[in-house]
Amino acid sequence: MRKQSLWYWLFLFPVLIALTVVVIIPFIFGLYYSFTNWNGIQSTEFVGFKHYIKLFQDGEFLHSIWFTTKFAIASVFFINFFGLILALIVTQKLKTSKIMRTIFFMPNLIGGLILGFIWQFIFIKVFAGIGDLLHVEGFRGWLSTTETGFWGLVILMSWQMAGYIMVIYIAYLENIPQELLEAAEIDGANSFQRFRHITFPLVAPAFTVSMFLTLSNSFKLYDQNLSLTGGGPYDSTQMVAMNIFKTAFSENQMAYAQSKAVIFFLIVTVISLTQVYFNKKREVEM
Amino acid sequence: MGKVRKYVIEIIGIILALIWLAPFYLMVVNSFKTKREIFVDTLRLPEKFTFKNYTEAFERLDFIQTFFNSLLITVISVGIIIVFSSMAAYALSRRKRKISSLIFFIFVGAMLIPFQSVMIPLVYIFGKMNMLNRIGLIFMYLGFGSSLSIFLYHGTLNGIPKALDEAATIDGANRFQVFWYVIFPMLKPITVTVAILNTIWIWNDYLLPSLVINKEGIQTIPLKMFFFFGEYTKQWHLALAGLTIAIIPVIISYFFAQKQIIKGISEGAVK
Numbered sequence: 001m002r003k004q005s006l007w008y009w010l011f012l013f014p015v016l017i018a019l020t021v022v023v024i025i026p027f028i029f030g031l032y033y034s035f036t037n038w039n040g041i042q043s044t045e046f047v048g049f050k051h052y053i054k055l056f057q058d059g060e061f062l063h064s065i066w067f068t069t070k071f072a073i074a075s076v077f078f079i080n081f082f083g084l085i086l087a088l089i090v091t092q093k094l095k096t097s098k099i100m101r102t103i104f105f106m107p108n109l110i111g112g113l114i115l116g117f118i119w120q121f122i123f124i125k126v127f128a129g130i131g132d133l134l135h136v137e138g139f140r141g142w143l144s145t146t147e148t149g150f151w152g153l154v155i156l157m158s159w160q161m162a163g164y165i166m167v168i169y170i171a172y173l174e175n176i177p178q179e180l181l182e183a184a185e186i187d188g189a190n191s192f193q194r195f196r197h198i199t200f201p202l203v204a205p206a207f208t209v210s211m212f213l214t215l216s217n218s219f220k221l222y223d224q225n226l227s228l229t230g231g232g233p234y235d236s237t238q239m240v241a242m243n244i245f246k247t248a249f250s251e252n253q254m255a256y257a258q259s260k261a262v263i264f265f266l267i268v269t270v271i272s273l274t275q276v277y278f279n280k281k282r283e284v285e286m
Numbered sequence: 287m288g289k290v291r292k293y294v295i296e297i298i299g300i301i302l303a304l305i306w307l308a309p310f311y312l313m314v315v316n317s318f319k320t321k322r323e324i325f326v327d328t329l330r331l332p333e334k335f336t337f338k339n340y341t342e343a344f345e346r347l348d349f350i351q352t353f354f355n356s357l358l359i360t361v362i363s364v365g366i367i368i369v370f371s372s373m374a375a376y377a378l379s380r381r382k383r384k385i386s387s388l389i390f391f392i393f394v395g396a397m398l399i400p401f402q403s404v405m406i407p408l409v410y411i412f413g414k415m416n417m418l419n420r421i422g423l424i425f426m427y428l429g430f431g432s433s434l435s436i437f438l439y440h441g442t443l444n445g446i447p448k449a450l451d452e453a454a455t456i457d458g459a460n461r462f463q464v465f466w467y468v469i470f471p472m473l474k475p476i477t478v479t480v481a482i483l484n485t486i487w488i489w490n491d492y493l494l495p496s497l498v499i500n501k502e503g504i505q506t507i508p509l510k511m512f513f514f515f516g517e518y519t520k521q522w523h524l525a526l527a528g529l530t531i532a533i534i535p536v537i538i539s540y541f542f543a544q545k546q547i548i549k550g551i552s553e554g555a556v557k
Contacts, residue, residue, distance in 0.1 A: 007461035011377035012389065014370040015432040022429025023396050026407035033407060040410060089299040096296060096303075102544060103303045106310075109536050109547070111490030113508045117515050117529055118313050121522060126312055129328040159306065167552045191291075209555060220400050223492050223508075227515070244402045245493075258406050265403040272398060 034259035040252065051259035060235060061260060064243040065267070071153055071239065072218035078158040079214045080207065083165030090166070091173045101170075104163035112160070116227025119156045123148070123228075149229045149237035156224055161217065165210045172206040173199070208279035215275055219268050240264050310533075317526035324522045339527035347514055347528055353535065356489060356506040359420060363427035364484045368477055371432045375439030376465050380451065390440065397433045401493065409497050423498045427488055435480045438554060442476040443469070475553075482543075482550035489536075507532050 034052070037045045055061050086104050090097045107115060123142035131139030142148045176199060184194050222241040225231065231238035231246075238246070244264060248257035316324050317339055319332040343349075378386045412422050446469065454464045470477075492508040499505070505513075511532055518525045540547060 005381075008377045008381055011373040011461075011465075014366075015374040015393075015428065015436065016389070018370075018425060018429035019393065019396060019432060021411070022408065022426050023399060023404055024392075026404035026411060027399060029407040029411070030404060040406075086299075086302065089295055089302070092292060092295050094292065094296045094299065096300060100299050100303050101548065102540075103306050105548060105551075106306070106537075106540065108551075109486060109540055110533055111492060111508050113490075113492040114511060114529055114532055117511070117525070118309050121316070121526060122309050122312060125316075125324065125328045125522060133329065159309070163306075164551065164555070167548060168555045171552045171555075213555065216400075220402070222402075226492075227512070241400070241402050245405075248406050254406055254410075261403045261406065265400060268400050269398050 030258050031262060033255050034262050036255055038255040038258070040254040047255075051256045052263070054256065055260055055263065060238075061240075061243055063236070064238050064240050067150070067237065068219060068221075068239045071150065071157075071221070072215060074150075074154045075157040075161075075218045076211060076214045078154060079161045079165055080210055082158055082162035083210060084169050084203075086162055086166040087169035087173055091170055101166075104166055106163065107160040108164045112221075112223030113227045115156060115160055116224040119152065119159075120228055123152050143229055144233060146233065146236040149232070152228055153221075153224065153237065156228055157218065157221070160224075161214060165214065168210050168213075169203055169206050172203045176202050204279075208276065211279060212272060212276055216268060216272050219271065240267075313526050314530055316522065317530050319523060321521060321523045324526075339523045340531065343514075343524050343527035344531055346524070347510055347531065349531055351503070352505060352507055352510045355504050359423060359427075359495075359506060360485055360488045363424045363431070363488050364481055366424065366428050367431040367435050367484050368480055370428060371435035371480065372439050372470060372473060372477070373465065374432065375436045375443055376469060378436070379440055379443035380448065390436070393433045393436050397437075401430070405493075405497070412498070418498050420499055420504060423495060426494060426498070427484075430494075431484050431487070434554070435484065438476055438480055439473065442473060446472060478546055479550040479553045482547055483554045 035046060035048060037047050086100075090100050090104070094100075120143065127139045127142045131137065143152050180198055181194055184198055189197070220241055221239055222245070225237070225239045225242050229237040231242055235243075240260075241264070244257050244260045247253050247260060251257075312328070315331060316328055318335040318337070320336060323332060378390050408426070409418070412418050412426075415422075417425070450468060451464050454468045459467065490508060491506075492512065495506050495509050496512070500509070511528065514528050515525055518528070
């Protein structure tokens, strides 16, 4: 019996060690540190909920949460909207379907940091060029205000992730039985009715998956935020992930940053689980 | 009606595809211009295509070295993730005990923890162990990458009948032989998916290397890009050439392995 289970533990050993050292121990330590005055070198004193009380009065942190939330709502909407439209287009068996899939998916292979730099150029230089050409003031000075920085991030994220979400929708769209759509057509349903009553309900599970991915990705966004706006102007486009990084490594407030990280974990977990719960429920009803 | 509709949809699709390509087009076109020309007009084609930006950016990025730094870390990390995650998933799928469900649950649950929540103690712990180096980084990739990989392998392994293992055992194979000679070859399609997902993630990762290996000479492409860009924000001609150089290897790989990449992504995402 003992000998039999030896192979079992040997097979599990490397990943168990890695997960423990990289995720579990830091997570537990982090939880503990958030209640102390740990400064990155030593922790001497237990301070209770001090940091947690402080962060709920920290205007910059609260702003970053609010900004991240707004960003997540807008980008989830646009990513899914475009993702579904792109999927509907490329599944029409057009001559250009294959090349379109290739193009729409391309941004996902390139790192967020690099994509952010590319769009920084587009927003700052190209948009200014378009503004000069058309004499439209609104195109000038992009990323220099909170508003344009916000939409800059939403545009970047939608452009990047729509192709990824498209792939998920395609997988479900291709599983819809053709007879069902044909039967509905014979019965006189127009293309909107067919979409509304057949296609849309059948791709609902894809929506669960894609909403989970887009929501958690939007909340955890860091690279694109760093390279596109750098949080500016005046930290007004700084998202939660970046705020935690800055508090820890630029301002050297380790324990305080860690308490933000714990709150961040709670927010991401609650949102992810609630979202999956409600979408699953909706699927069953359909 | 069907034909006209198809036509309209195709035109909309083509317009969207052109919009999707526009950022790449503008990047490449402007990377061939002089500094002055970018400043004056970003929308036109360059008067004269100059490759000077490229030679200069290539040199300042130390691109060959940087490229091989990225390649080394990505290949080793992905290889280790594949070997150890598939073994772990095999163990978990073959011994259906409570402990297996618990371990599986912990791995899947760990996916919910955002990186920022463990980042600070992680850097501290690895600093204490003198592991803020490439070996430490690869080990971290195993820790963060194993969850999803085990999840994907586990799903496939549950569909492979145990009778196969038993037959091989009767023929005298031990567990390692059963796994490596009989089971692992059958996992090839999901291994491709696991490899693609992890490669894209690790190749493009910026934050983790920035915390772990911020030393000149061993920097990966995203790391080097960050500093390069910071230095040349006002020199768009160099910055754009640098970005294009960084993207070229990815686009070439995509060109060759397109089918596997999209299939791998959709399998990973739909599960």
